[in-house]
Each structure stands twice: as structure tokens, then as C-alpha cells.
Amino acid sequence: MTTIKQKITNANQRWHLGRWAAGLVGLVLLLAALSWAFLPGVVKRIAAEQVQQQIGRKLDMADIRFSPFKLALTIEGLTLYEADQRTPAVKVRELVLNLSLASAFRQALIVDEVRLTEPYVHIIRTPGEGYGRYNYSDILEKIAAMPKSESTTRFSLANLQLAGGRIEIDDKVVNEQFKIEALQIGVPFVSNFPNQVESFVEPLLSAKVNGSNFVLKGRARPFTNSLDTSLAIDLDKLDLTQYLPYVPVALPVKVQNAKLSTKLDLIFSRKNAHAELLLAGDVNLDDLHVNDKSDAPLLKLGSLHAQIKQVNVMTAAASISKLELTSPEIWLDINQQGQLNWASLTTPPAPATSSKVGKTNTKSKEVPVTASTASVASSTSVSAAKPAAALQQLAELQLSKGILHFRDAKHANPAQTVNLKDISLNARGLSSAADAKAAVFKFALSGENDESLKLEGEMQPLNGTVKAQLALSAWSLATYQPLLSNYLLASVSGKFDVNAQLQVQKGLVQVDDLGMKLSQFAIKPKSADDGSFNLKALTVDKLTLNMESRQVNIGSVLFDGLVTDVRRDEKAVLNLNKWLKSSANANVGTSATVPAVVDNVPASSASAVATTDWKVKLSSLDFKDSAVSFNDKSMSPEVKLRLDAFNLHAEKLSSDMSQPVRMTLQTNIGKKSKLSLDATANPQLKNIMVNLDGQALPVSALFPYVSPYVNAALTRGRADIKGKLSLINALDNNRQINYEGMLALNDFHLLENGAEEDFLEWKNIAMEGISAQIGGEKQLVTLKKLVLNDFYARAILSSKGKLNIQTILSTKKADAEEAEASVAAPTPVAQADDAAAKPVISKTATTTIVTVPLPAKVEKTNPVVIRVAQTTLSGGNINFTDNFVKPNYTANLTGVAGTIGAIASDNPQAATIELTGKVDDDAPLVISGTLNPLSNPIFMDVKASANGLELTRLTPYAAKYAGYIIEKGKLSMQVSYRIENQQLQAENDVRLDQLTFGERVDSPTATKLPVMLAVALLRDNQGRISINLPITGSLSDPQFSVGGIIFKVFMNVITKAVTSPFALLGSMFGGGEELAYTEFLPGQTALTPATTAKLDSLAKALKNRAGLKLDIIGRVEPVSDADGIRQLLLMQKMRELKWKEVHQKDRNIKKDDISISDAERAKYVEDVYQAEKFIKPRNAIGLAKTLPTAEAEKMILANTQVTPDALRSLAQKRADAVRDYLEDVAGIERDRLFLIAPRLSSDGIKDKGSPNRVDFSLK
Template identity: 25%
Template sequence: MTNRFSLFFAKQRQAITRFIFWTAGFIALWAVLAGLVLPQVVRHVTQSRLSEMLGSACTLEKVQFNPFTLRLTASHLRIPLPDGGDCFSLEQLQVRLSPSGIYRLAPVLSDLKFTKPNLEAVLQTDGTLSLASLAPASKPEPTRKTTPSEAPATDNVEPGDRFFGLVISDLEIVGGRLHFQDNIRQTEHTISSLEFFTPFTSTLQRHREQAITPYLQAVVNGRPLRIEGRLKPFAEQLHTEFDIRLDRLELARFQPYLKPFADITLENGVLSTDLVFNMRQHAETGIRLGLTGKLMASDLALLAPDGAPALRLPGLSIALDGALNTDEGLTLKKVTAQHPELQVTRLADGRIDWATWWKKPPEPEEQDDTPLPLHVELFEVKNGRVLWRDRKIRGGFQTLAEELAITVANLRLPGSEPARLQAALRLGDASLSLDGALLPKPLQGSLRMELADLALAQFQPYAAASGIPVTLQQGKLTCSGLLETDADAFIFKQGTVGLQGLALQRNDTRKTFFRMEDLILEGLTVSAAAHRIEARQLTLRAPSLQLRRDRKGIIDLQQLRPATHRDAPARTPEGPERPWQLLLAELKLEEGQVAVGLEGPKETATAELRNLSARITGYDSAAATPLNVSLAGRDRQGGTLVIDGTALLKPLELKLRMRTSSLDLRPMSPLLGALNPDLRLGAGTLTADLRTDLKSAAGKNRSRTTGQVRLESVSLLEGKRQFAALRRLQLPGLDIQPAQQRYSIGKVSLTRPHINLVVDSNGANNLARLFGGHPPAGQAPATKPKKPSAAKPPYLRIAGIEIADATLRMHDNRYKPALTNQLEKLNVTVGAMDSSPDSRSPLTFAGKLDGAPVKGEGSMNLLRAADAMELQTSLRTLNLTPLSPLSERFIAYPLQQGTFTLDSRIAIDQGKLDSTHKIHLDSLELGKKVDSPDAPDLPVKLGVSLLQDPAGNINLTLPVRGDLHDPSFSVGGLIFKVIANLLMKAVTSPFALLGGILGAGDEGLEYLPFSPGEGRLLAKDAQAVPTIAEMLLARPKIGLVLTPHADEEDRKMLADAYVMRRMQELKHADLPKSEQQRLEPLDLAVGPETDADEYADLLFEVYAEQAFDKPKNFLGLVKKLPPQEMMERIREHYPNDDKALEQLALERGRQVQKAFIETRPELQGRVTVAPPRVPGEGHHVSFGVQ
């Protein structure tokens, strides 16, 4: 064998030598070209081509190639941006071409290693990526239609023939880095320490079912990320799977990406993942994208735009499994939120703050893609807290819900099967729970709700926001029921609502005004769609209401109405709103109490009803069905109140019966303060049985009340003094019809009424003071002119009035000592009466005034007493001695003895009073005069003596007339005026008064007249002398005083009277003696109308007698002048001074005195002449007494 080889080598030595040299030369050449030339060419071409393609000055510092190991090494590749900025750099790239590719018939790359690749990417503010500047825009190539013959033939291509044959082993990236700068959102992200390794990758047919197992690990923003893969990208059925593990990635770095969607701030939070993403191709269904594993977030913190905490979530874990692109959908096996803390605020405009933070996304384009099915097997919220704030409420409000727990099981979206929902939370001592099933879309479900022990006091700000000025002091709310929803329909049914220990306080007084032990609402159903609220029974147990009525008559409950703000915008309804229907089968009130504090000007009392019970059935706000109503209660003293009947609210129609028994009226006393602050009710009870029918039609109410009322043991006080009382007042047969203005009462009965009338020292009496009284004396009450009314006057009918055993006691403090009178045992009977003008009622009464019988009878219209009355009254033998204080004041004399009897006739017709009062005073005797500033300075005793007849009695008839419609008219004032005039006339004209009393007339009994200037008493003027003389003889205690008068008219006629007297005397002297004895000078007629010549002669004789100088004739005798001239000369010289008038008056007095004595000589010494009055009140002699 060796020889053969040696032989062959010897023969082929030259050829072998050439082969060796050629081979060595080829190797040397290959080493030179591939090891030295090729790297430079590759470096230059690569650098130039990259720069040309990317439009950037790319650099490749070094390229090495080992021609024997076929390893290519490129170092320090840099691809900058066109502006010179950093973009990509690679420290080293190594790759080796494996010789195994020869037998594999495909290139085999091994040891492909990228060392420290670094990519810098910048998102510009205009939205472009910096990498985009490396790819210059290319001109679009013109399209050319391909013919069928030019189309690539794919029908006969095997699936494996679509990939270029390539084998890569040990693909590795070491020390990689990716830096992303976002200039739009002013943030950056870094992926560093990037390590990637793939042991084997092949597109060859025999390797395509072999899994590729790459792995990647890196640091993302400082947190580790590891991805392990199992890929079959070239297999007939595509299968890719990645294990993704991310450890505590800080989410706050991604806050800028949240801003376009919401104004909230992601302050903190880390994300960890343990996911398996797979992509598998199925022949029937295509590619399925699957995701399995866990998402875990912790320490999540969201801040509101103002920096306040909005959400804190210490822990969130999501276990999921499923597909992302098939109908199988994604299954959330378990979602757990641990200790979430959520803060929700209602803003001042009523919006929820979370709703305002989310920005409205752009309108999405219409898509036909169906949503990804989502199945939540279990969703849990554990030990959560929700802080609710309300800034719309004045002063703000907040409450904290704790121990929030929510469990949702088997939720499918979309789906037709409802999910199981359980939720619970606590509000302080209160608890709320929900349990049931719910289908989110369309919203359907049924939930059992339980709310227990919710303290209402914490919700006081909402009560204040309602405008009602009350404070929720205490109270606990409980509620349970079934919540059902179907699409837009919401129903709450089988509900029970309870309210325990409610207490409300008024804000103004800080006092509790309402308490209630329990409120129970059962069988509650609320339907939002039907606008219907229905309940089986509402029970109010032990409610207590405290009210107050102030001095102005305002109930404080009216002040609790919500306040209205003028500046509040009016709400305009968008359309006709469907009214809510409220149905309540039964309302019950048990053990209730109502107390009303009544404030009067000087006293305060509390009216109280206890043990209140009520029942109302059949309420329906939409149906016109009547309610059955019943109410009962008691006052403090045991009086009862019962109301029952039916009530229809729309239209209003009431049929009620009210019964009271001995209901105490004493607490109502302050109401009388409206009449007078001093008026009080000391006692009284009310017993009534009334029926009321009320109907409302056309905006008007028509009512009718019938029944009977009885008041018992009533006592009215003025301050602490009783001024009125009655044992019983009965009003039977009541029939009140306000709309028709018809009022009827049966026979009214008053038993033992008692009135104390007290007159103060200033003349005001308690009745006038308490009930209005009259204006001060001399002042007419101010009246407003009444406009005539065309309305029909009201009709009133009373079947009769009976007063039994009445008493009127009057105590008059104007006198010292006080004057006290009493009208007692008064019985009054009045027949039937009505308000018609022609109605007359028979009237009888009888009683005793200070022991003296008084009675009367007649007829009158008691309702129109000022229009019609006829009455006869009598008072017998009233002892006047107790009235002595009255006489001492007004006449300055006490009454020591005497009785008074009165018979009166009173008639009134159309307001005109015509009455006559016959007075008989028996054995009247006055005491000694006392000092009284109110008594006139008159000789009262003289007047009494004048009025008394020989038996010592006085009989007077006093007419009283007047117009009752005159505001200044007063019966008492008119009587006093008549009596005052009577006394004055008794002194000034006593005989005129006596003439009137005795029926002789009063003409000529005041004085005796004289002719002007005349001192002689003519027979025609002395006719009253006998009459007066007889009066004097009948009254021996008085004497006659004559007061002569002379006035100015006398002064003018002195001379004429003197001339007339002298002419009569001269004529009488010329008569025969027989005639002189028969005639008196006064009887002779002298005058020019009788005998002018005689008159002239007699006048001349008188003229000649005068002592003054007179013209004479030629014989020296007095010259006779014409009568008129002679009379004028006498007048000029006759004395007419006051002395002449006094002489004239004295002459007149002596003439009258003489006449009385000549008539009745017994009067000698009882007729005296007083000093003359010059100038006097006339030309007469007046009569006086002494």
C-alpha cells in the first residue's frame, strides 16, 4: 500500500506540487482579499449605502472579516439624524457564516450578536417621530396593470416554499438600550440592559415544527422585564407564546398619556404582570390571540385637578384567561380590589367631580366590530372606603362610608344571564346591604336592599338646604325592600321604611318642636316609569308636635316653610310632566300629642291634645274617591274630641262630624287678648256635636254646619278679677250656611249669667275698656263713610232666648264711698226673631234691683234694636239711701231717706227714640250740704221743696227723645241733660216748672212783663199772680223773691211812658167823680188814634208843666207847638240815667208785691223784692224762691 502511494506520488509529484502552490496561493489571495480588502469595501459600501438610503451621514468605524472562520465583525456603527442628532448606534455586530449551510443547502448564520445597540427616538411637538426623517419620501411608481400571464402563480406553491431557507443559531443582543423622548407630553422612557437570545431559528422545512425559544430581559424605566417565548412562526399552523413578567413598573411615568383623556393625576402606582400571551392558528377559525395570567397593581393614587386625593388603591389583582379576538372572549377569573379609598364630590353646580374630569373623546367612526365578550367570574372589593363631599350644600357636607364590600359573580358582557351581586357598607353605626342578581345591558335585575340604623342628624346640611329652618337632632332610618329594574323601568317593592326616635329642633328658638317614637311605612311600592307610589300602611307612633301662636296671631309652623330666593332662576319645564300618583291604603296615628303655645299680650297658655289617635283610609291622589277619616283625643282635664267622616280632596268635599265633651277652654285664654290685653278666660268647657258639609265648585266653597254647642262654667276675668261668668250657655239647632249667608239657631238658653260692671274713677267702665267702649266725652267716634253694598244682607234667625237667674253687679268708683248696685234674679224670655226689618219678638223680663222689683214687657227686634222697639218697664220702691254717693257728687247733698218708683214707656221707630219716664220720689229727704266740685251751685233743697207736694212726694214726667243713628247721641247723656235742665229751671223758673208739673202750663209763670218804660202793673199782665199765690200757699217752706229788671229799651221809653201816665192822670182828673171811682187812669185810652185834639191838648198840658225853658208867645205865655215837636223837647230833657232805671225797676217790684198781697193777704212777709237789676234781662219782674 505504501509502495503504491509512493509510486503515485512519484508519478504525480509535479501535479501535486502545482496543486499545493495553487491552493496556497488561493488561500493567500482569499486571505488578502477577504481579510483585508473585503472589510474595507464592505465598510465603505455599507456606510455609503446607508447614508444614501437614510439621508444621514452614517458612519461605520471598522469592519473585520476572518476568511478562515467566516466571522464578520462590524464595530461602532452610528446612524445620526439628518440634523446630526443621535438616532442609532451599535458598538459591535458579529456574525459567522457556518459551513453547515453546505450540507443544509441553506445559509446558516451562527453567533449573530449585537453588542450595545442604542436607539434614540424623539416624538416631535408636531406629532412626527424623529426616525421618520431618516426615510426620505420616495416618488410613487406608476402602477401598471398586470396581465393574467404575468400574475405570480401561487396555486401550486407549497406552504413551506413561501419562506427563504435560512438558519440562524445563537442570535443575541447584549447591553441594548432604547430611549424615547416625548416632546409633546414632556416625558421620556428608557429600556436599558436589554438582553435578547434565541438559540436556534430555521425556516427550513424540517425545522418548521421545532419551537423557537427566544427570551428577552431588560430594565424598563428602572424596573425589570423578562419575556420568554415559544414560537413556531414558520409552521403550517402558526403558534406563538410569550411569558411576560414585569416587576413593579412605576405608572406615574405614564401620567402625561392620561392627560388627553382626563384631568386627573396619576400620582403613584406600580404594575406587575405574570402573563402568557399566545397566538395560535387554527384551520377552521383562524388565528386566536390568547392571554392568560395575572395583572397586579399596588399603591395606586389618583389626584383631582386641584391636587386633592381622588382614589387610593393599595392593591388590585386581576387573574385572566381567554381570547382577545374571538367569540370566546376574555375571562376575568378573579378581580380583587383591596382597601380602595374613593373620594367623590358633588360640585356647587350639581355635577359630580369625576364626571367633569373626563374629556369628551372624539366621535368614533362607525364600526361593525362587535365588542369583545367579557366574562367576570368573580369581582371583589374588600374593606373599601368612600368619602362623599357635597359642595352644593351651603356650608358643605361630607360623610364616610366604610367597610365597603362588593362581590360580583358570573358577569357576562354581553350576556343574557344576570350576575350575582352582593354589596355592603357602613355609615357610622348604619349598615347598607344589597343582594341579588343584575344584568348590566340591558339593565335588568332584582336586588334585596337592607338599610339599618342610619342616623339622620349627620344629614342636617341637606335639611338646611331645603330652606326649612329646622335641625335634625336625632332619628334613625331603616329601610328594606326589593329593587327591580328592567331597561328604563325602576321599581321598588315589598318595601318597609322605618324611622325611629325622630327629633326636630327649630333654628330660631333652639327648642325641640317635634318628636316621634316610630314611623313605619309598610307594603311600599315605587314605580318610576309609572310615576306611582303605593303603600299598604303608614303608622305614626307617639308623635309629639309643639306649636306656638304669637301675639300677632301667626303660627310658628308657617315660618318653617322653605325660603324662596328672588334671584334663583325659575325652572322652565321641558315639557308637560306626568304627575305622580300616590296611593295609601291606611294611615294610622297612635298615642299622638299636639301642644299649641298661645301667646297673649299679658299671658301665655298651652292648649294640648293627648292620646291622639287617627285613621285615614283609601287615599288616591289620582282618583276622586273620598277618604274615610277618624280622629280622637283628650285634653289635660279629660275632655274629649272626636272627628270622623269622609273627605275628598279634589274637588274638595268634606262630610265631617265633630264631637267634643267637656273640652277645657281655659288654655284658649290668650286668644282673648286680641280684644283686650287684660281680658282672660278663667274657666270654661265646650261640649258640641257639629256636622259640616263642604263642597268646592268653580273656585268657591259652599259649606253647611249643623248641630249644637254647649258652654259650661265659663268665667271671664279682667286681670285677676272676674267680671263675667255663666253656668251654662246652650246653642241648639245650629244651621250655618256662609255662602247663602243664612244662620239659624234654636232656642238659646243662658243659665245664671253674672256680670260685674266696674266703673273707674275716670268714668271708664270695664266692659267698655275690654270690648272697645266709647270715645272720650265730647268726641264722636271716627266713622268711615260706608259704600252702599248691592250684596244680599245675611239672614239670621233665633228661635228664642231664655235667660235664667242672671245677675248684674255694678261697682262705681267715681264716688266716695264707691257706689254698688246689683240687678239679680233676672229672668228674661225673648220669642223667636230674625233679621228681617218687620220682625218683632215678644219680650218679658223680671228681677230685682237692689231688692226693688223691676219688670218689663213688650216687643222688639233684638237683632235690630235700633230700628224697632216697644217696651213698658217698671221699678218699684227702690231705696235711695245707697245712692247717696251719687247725690253727694252731683247735687252736693246726701240722700238720707226716700224711695224711687219708675214707669217707663220706650218706643223706637226707624232709629227715632220716643220715651216717657214717670218718676215718683217718696219721702225724699236730703242731708247737710257737702263739698262737691261736680255739683252746680244751685239751691237744691229749695228746688226739692218746690217740687214736693204737700205730702212730701215728687212726681215727674220726663220725656226723652233723640236719633239713635246720631253718633253723638247718648241715652244717659240725654237723661242727665233733662234732669239738669229740670233742676236749673226749678231755681230760675220754679213756678213755670210747677205749672208744667201741675198741668197748668208754664206760660206767664216765669215773670210778669211790663211795657217799656212803664212802672205800673197792667191787669192783662198780672193774670199769673193768683196761680203763683196758690202754689206758694201749698208750699209753706218757700218764699217768693221778686227781682225787678229794667233794660235799655226802658231807657228809651222813659219819657214816653211818663207823658202817657200824666196824660191819663190829667184826663182822669177831668172826669166826674162817679167815673173817677169806677175807672183807673190806666183804663183810659189816650192817643192821636183815639182823639187827636184831645191828645194835643193833654200833651200841651204836660209840656207846659216841664221845668225846662220853652218858647213863649207875645203875651208871655208858653207857646203851643206841634205835638211831635213838644214830645221831642220832653224826651230831650227827661232824665234817663241808671238811677232813673233803678227807680223804674223798684216801682215795678213794689207793684207786683202789692198785687200778691192784695190777692192773698196770707202771703204778707213771704213776698220780698230783691235789688233791681239795671240794666236787666228785660222789662219785667222775675220770680224766685227762697
């Protein structure tokens, strides 16, 4: 029973499995039937459409069959037409593709068999650019314009067979036809990835070329594990130039000659069941000659021999035993546009003609146009994986007998050709493997004049690492002059040698242990006037450069025998600038064909380089036995200096100033001067210490640089200096300068510009024991002794009224402005008056004391303390000439000598001063006292005296400014100046005795004021004039002139006497300038006590100056005086009303006795208001309203009329009251008092007094 059930169960299971199997088989058969029935039609339609769309050609297929079980696709009668869509270009009788199921899971195109039967190709070449144009050029153009795929299409094609092939070539360029018939090709496999291949086809290539048989047969290697078969390719001096015209792409060059010989094996290997296509053997390329399209030579090569160990054709992996190049000759040419002739060869090759690419592509909207060349295979890539780079190995590279012709028309002027010869290169062990050892190489070349370059070391091509020793020997700069002509307007000569160790890693260069020597270097400009530069030798030793750390370290630099001259022409252009071409003239540009160095630097390295500053260190710098001359024609006179025996040594120089620096310098300046420096500097130049020793330094030679700022010329002058100069915090704002030593200015001689006579000279100014500290917390300058010997100064007042000393620091521009302004400028007297301070004057029994407040002291945060222990003067002569007056005036101070004691700005102790001299060898001059001009506050107590100066010598001044000559008179003066506690007290006593003016002189510059009247006002009954006013000036100042200054002060007094006579009288007799008027209350004529007091002072002055007469002018102010008159009229009306009331009770009372009290005022204002007849406000019944007192008074005053006659009467009464007082009370004669017509306004009043007044005028 159980057995029967099991059998039934098993039978059921077999029945169900059978059903599933039958269903699956049915499905497969259905799919196979569908593919067999419909796939051929779909393929035929899509293929025709895509070919038409992509390349613009018509494609026909007579029949397509597909075997779904064999995966075999058979196409019969395949025809591709010409561009005319009618003429067949390619025909294939049968194409069989036997596909592999492995394509699905290998994600690659795998074909087990490809068979073409009786293919036919018709090629037509027509004239065109390059080698011509072909009937398929348009197809190549469209393919080149297709987008380039970034991925690589993997494929494996096995058992490729071509039988009965025929190619016809119709060459219309040379009018010849070629035929290749009976073409048979057998290729076991072609694959670009490892793949197991079953191959049954032997390598074969046979054909009949123009009737001649050509056969290449393969041979099997049955006893090898790889099952290799190979195809021998043996060529003997095949002339490649005959076949180049049929290359389907346009070559950028013309190959004139090329012979190819080969002994190669094309090996089809299936080692380890993986298919590989390999190439091995020898290749020789002889007598290669390549020109560019213009037939200019590019390359000649005697021979190229390659021993190929193995090259994988599909993966490009290569192992070459030896590559040998013999007698290569290369032409490099940069044209005037900066384009390199070889640059065009680096661009991707275009098809034979590319003129139609743009037009063709613009018609297609689906296929974008790019500049990249795309392959058809890449456009159908199905894999995005990027294969690893193929391994490249070259065991040995040899280049010998090379020649390089380099021509540069861009950077050289004229265009220069450099010929380098004997170029050789030997390299061993070149490999692209990541773990490969460095390759060893040797490179060498020679120049035209036996110069040599050698480079020997090792390199790793994969990462661009190079380590080498460089040696340059005897390279002549003159040879490369044209290359410098675009930058230099001078010829260059000299030879240089270089030895260095070079390292290049990640695009960054490192130089170690560089030594360079530049010998007999010279720069010679075209014009001899532009100077020259000659150098016996420049030696650089132990230089290192690191681009990664951006550091340059130099062991030593030596300039030996430098002889040069630096010149500036009349336009202040340095001759060094004339050696260089301007950027506008220099034909310098950056060509796109010459990449910048940074292009080879990785992004990370370039970023680091760009953000780090270079650091340069120089251990030692020397100038030995050098000479430098300097000429500057832009200065007048021309500056000429020459430094001979120039020797300089400096140590530890650096761009970041991180090391202490020491420098010594010795040189001769001209024939007599010497300068020696010994300097040290701390890091960052915080402290600089210099020992100075200069003898007879030519200050006058450098004076032209100062002359534009002064109107003087220094014809002689030398300086001696010896001491220690220190700069602390030299580069900071808080720098401090210290000096310890001496300074002497000797044999100085200055002439005023345009003058022949001396302006200033001295034999010697010696500053001994200088100790100076400028900057820092405490600033101090100390001199132990200051000596001035045999000095002479000449002060001249020009015809334009300007002192030469005042203009000594004026520029020419300032002089011109001054000259223009002087046309309308006031006289020197007026200028002195305007500039005079307004003193406070007090009077003693014998003299006048003038106290002038000095300007408030400006506190300095850190003033310089100055100390001078002793000052000595001897042999002084100060000459003064005044050309401003006619005839001219001359005074001479001679024999100026004396001493000044110790002075200090931080010590109030005054120094004793004793100076003596003579004025015009006549009047003795004495200056004595104590002073300290350096202290803060300043202290001075000095007295000066000059007696018996003849006033007749001042006649030129009197004639010019006063309009009179002086007939007689003497001047004596005693002046005392005291400055203490910021107050200047000047006690002056200047007396003019018997001053007598003579005839009047017609002078256009004379004052128009009544000089005689002013003198009469000042002169007393004994004929003496005493002036007690301060005198601005210093008797020891080079500008000092006794006659000029005193007479200017005198003229100021006269001017003030005439223009402000009441101020003068007030200063003498009290009252000040207020004596010029007396004030009244508005509307009144009564004299107040203050008015009578002022009139008493005026009367006193008139009595003491009997020659004066007084004009009296009454004044009113229309508004205030009218208001005052209205108030008086209102008061009169109120008094009138009150008098009438009182008079009824007391008939003896008079109106003048009546007064109105404050309590009565409201009543009488109301009475006056009711009595007035003007229109008044009314109430409802028509009666006049009763108003408040203030409003009633306001209406009364508003309706009180004041006529001009009333105002005129008021002014006249005021004048009468003043005259009557002066005559009746003060006792002034009536014939000296004159009433002037009254003035009815305040016009012309300039003071701050009341306009209700009486004005006075003196005559």
C-alpha cells in the first residue's frame, strides 16, 4: 500500500515538474520566436536612422537575420553611401557577429566571432588643405565633434576574419588609382580588459596591392603555456612619406623624409586564459626630417632605435629595453606674437579639413559641438570605471650629438638665434611605477663659444621629483645681448659660472649650495653721458633657495672692483632709468604658449606659496676696492661727488631683520675728505649704533639740495664730525636718537642769490662735547662749549622793503607772491604798527613801564632740554644797508665780541651776557645783563645803551616816510628788558634832542598825515621829545638797525598822534580815548558829573598844548533821543497841570519848582490823557474809556510828535552846553573852541559809547 502511494506521489511530482519545465521551454521558445521575427526589423530601422542622424549618410541593409539560440546576427547586403546619398562608398556582402552571453554579466561588449565577407571600400582624395580632402572627411568631422565620454568602453573581440576584401583609392591629387584586392585578414582577438578567449583563427594579413602579392602569416607556439600565436612584421627602410597622404587626419607638420625598419612580433597571447595583444622587437626610424606647414624646419633625426621588450597594444603598458636617438636637431622659434612653433603640435589633430564643422553641427540640435575629439567607442561606453594607468618602463635612454636652434623674435631685439650643440642625455631605469627607484640621468650641452651646461642626478618621472647637480661654465652675456635689448638700452658683457644642487618635488624647486661668479661684468649705455657700470667680479657663495618654505639663504656676496657713476640729468632723470626701456617701449608680454611656473605646482602647494612671504638671509656682503661717482645736473650748480677706496662689509643681513647686523664702511670723498663708519644693529633694527669719523666733509657740495629752499649759495664749507650715533627703536614711532661727540663747521661762505658781496661767513663754529638725546622719555642736548670766530653778516633791506635775512628761507614761488602782494602793501612803518602788541602802560616819575602779557604757555608733552655750558664770540661784524630809502642808508656794527655763560632750558639760572661793539665806529654799543632763552618759562634781564647817535644820518628815513629832511638832532636811548613769570616788562627811555625838520621833500611814500603838527604835539618847551614805548628788536640780532628801528617807532608815535590824538592826550593827561566825546542822557542837554570830569581832563590837555584847537559837534540819535524828548514833553505837561493846581493855592510858586513823585504819576498821566485831543478808545455810550496808567502813557507818547527841528535844536543845545562849560568853567579861550553843524544820526560812530553825545575833533 505504501509502495503504491509513494509511486502515485512521485508520479504527481514528476507531472508538476514536467509542467514547469514545459512552461519555461515554451517561454524561451516564445521569446526566441519573437526575437527571430521582430529584432531584425528593429535593428535595421534604428541603425539606418542613427547613421543618418550621426554622420549624415544613408545606410541600407538587404537582409538581417538573428539566431536567438546562437546569438548570431547576420547582415547581408550592407551599403553605406556617399554624401550624395546615391553612390556606394562601403559595401559588405555579409557581416556575421557571434555575440556572447558573457556580455551581460561582464558589463562589456564581448563578441566570440566577427566575420566580414567581400567588403568593398571606395576612397577618393581631392585637393584641399594639407594632404587633401577625402570622401569620408565629413564623417570624421562629425565624429570629432561628438561629446567625449569620460568613461572607457570595455570590449573583447575574438576570431576577427575578413575575406575577399577590396579597396579602391582614387587619388585625384596625383591623378593615380590604387587597388588592394583579395584582402584577407585574420586576428585571433582584440581586447582591452582581461578576458578568457577561445580562438581558432590564426594571425594573417594578405592582399594583392596593384597586382603584387603581400603576405604576413602568423605562427603558433604550441609548446608554451600561453598558447601564443604571433604575426611577424618585418619592414626594411619603408618610405613613410609615400603613405602619409592617406592618413585620414590632417597632420600639423610636413614629413619630408622618414625611413621605417622593423623586426617586430605582434603576439596574440592567452596566458593564464587571459587574452593579450603584445608587440615586441626592434624599431628603427632613420633620416627623419619634419617641417612645419610653411616649410620651416622643425626636426631632423639621424636615427631612432627602440628595443621593445614588450608593449601591450590594448592597455598601452610598455617595457622598452633601450631607446636611442642619434643626431637629433630641433628648431624652436618664438615669433613676434610670442607663439612657439611647436605649440600648434600640442593641440588635438583635426580631420583633413575642419572648415565645415561649424556649419554641420549647427544643423543638429541633439548633438552638442565641443572642441574635444571623441571616439565612437567612448560615446557608447557602458562602464564608468576608470582603468589604472598603464605601467611604462624604459630601461635606458640615450641621446647623443643633439643640436638645438632657438630663435626668439618676441623677447629679443633684433630677433636672435641661439645654437646649442653637443646635446647629450643618458637616463637609466625610467619607470612609471609608484614604487620604482629613481632613474639616474646625465645631461650636457655646449654653447656657440664653448660654454657648457651639465646636469647630473636622478629623477622619478611619476611624481616629478628631480635631484641633480648643475654646472654652468663660461657663459657669455654678450652673446645674448638681443634678448636683453627689449629691457636694456645698453650693451652688457661678462661671463658667469654657476654650480648648484637642484631639487624639484611637487612642482617646487629647491637650490642648495649654489655658487656663482660673474666676471668682468660691464654695462655700457649707448651714450657716454649716461655713465657706465663695471665690475671686476661678483661672487655669490653657498646660496640655498626653497620654494616650499619660501626662504633664500646666502653665505656671502662680494662686489670686487665696482666702478660706476650715478647721474641725474637736467630733468632729474637718473641715468639708471635711461639704461632700462620703459614698459611702453619694451616688447615684453606673457605668451599663452609659455606656461607660468605656478601652473606646474599642485594646488595645495601653490596656495601655501601664495600666502607666505619670502625670507632672505645674507651672512656676508662686501664691496671691495670700489668707486662710485655722482653727478646731478638737475641742481644748480651741478653736484659732483666721488667716493674712492670704497670698502664696505656687512654681516647677518635678513629680510625679517631677525639677526643682529654689523657694518663697516671706509671711503674717501674727493681728494681731502674721509668718512669712516662702524655700525651695529640689533634684531628688527631696534637699536642701531654708529661710530662716525668724518674729516673735511664737503657740505658745500651737497648744498644745492638745500638751495631751492633758501635764497643763498654756499660757496665754501666743510664739516668735521666724530662721535657715536645711536638710534633706539629705529623703526618705531617712539624712536630715540643719541649722539656723543663733536661737530665743527669750518670755512663757511654764503652769498645771497644774485649778489656778489658776502652775506654770511665764518671761519669756525665749533660745538664741543655734544651729548644729544632726541626722543624717548627725556630729550636732552648738551654742549660743553660753543665757539663762533671771525664771523660776518650782512643785512640788506631791499628797495621793495624786504630784509634779505627775512627772505633767506623763502622759495622762488614765495618771493613772487610777496612781490605781487607788496604793490598794495602798507609801508614798513604801518606794518610795524599793525603788528605791534597792545601793551598795558603804567607811568613812574622818570619813565614809562610797558607790561605785555605773553601768549599762554603751550605745554609740550616731552620738550627737548638744551644746555650750553659756554658761548664765545669774537671778531664779529654785522653790516646793515637800507636800499628801501633814497638815498640809501648804511650802518655797521663792528668789533662784536663777548661771552654768554651757561644756559639751560631745565634750569632757570640765568647766564651772564657781556657784548660790546660800535655803531658806525662812532656810538659805543653795550649789551649786558643776564638771560636764559632756553628755560621754561624764559628769563631775561638785559640792558642796552647807545648814546649820541646823530639824527642827521637818519635823513633818508625822514625824507621817505615823513617827507622832510632832518637838519639837526641827537638820539640817546637806554633800554631794559625783563622777562619773568611769562610777563614781559620793557622799560624804555628814548630821547630825541633838538629834532628839527628842514625842507619838505616830495616823496610818494611819505605819510599824508600832518607830521609837523604831530611833532609840535610831542615836543615840550625845551625842544625835547621823550618816547616811552617798547621797541621790538634785539641789538644782537643780525636784523638789528638802531636808526631803522627807532625811526619806525617814532613814525608809529606820529601816526597814532594824528590818527588817535585823544588816545595820545589821554595817555599823557588821563582819560584815554574817551576824551574824543562826552555823553548825554537821551533827550537831555544837562551835564552830568561824569561829563564834567571828562571835560576837565580835556581842558587840562588843551592848556598844556596851546597850539591845539577844538571842534565841537552836537549829535542826536533819532530814535532814543525822540523817545527822550517825548518823555520830557510828558513830564512838562504833568508839571504844568500840577503847577496850575498848586498855583491856585500858592501864587508865588514857580514851574521850575514843581516835581512829580512816583505816587502822583498815575494821577497826572490820567489828567494828561484826558486833556489830549487824539482819538481814544470809547465805551458803548461813546465816552472815552479809562485806561491803565501804562497804556494811557503809551498812547500819549505815541501821539506826541517830535520834529526834525526839535532834534536839531537838541543837538545844538548839547554843543552849546559843552562850549559854555569849557569856556566859563574850565577857562579855555573861546577862540580855540568852534561849534560845528549838528549831526542828526549815529552814522560814523565806531566806538562803543552812547550815540547821545557831543563829539570832539582836534586841529
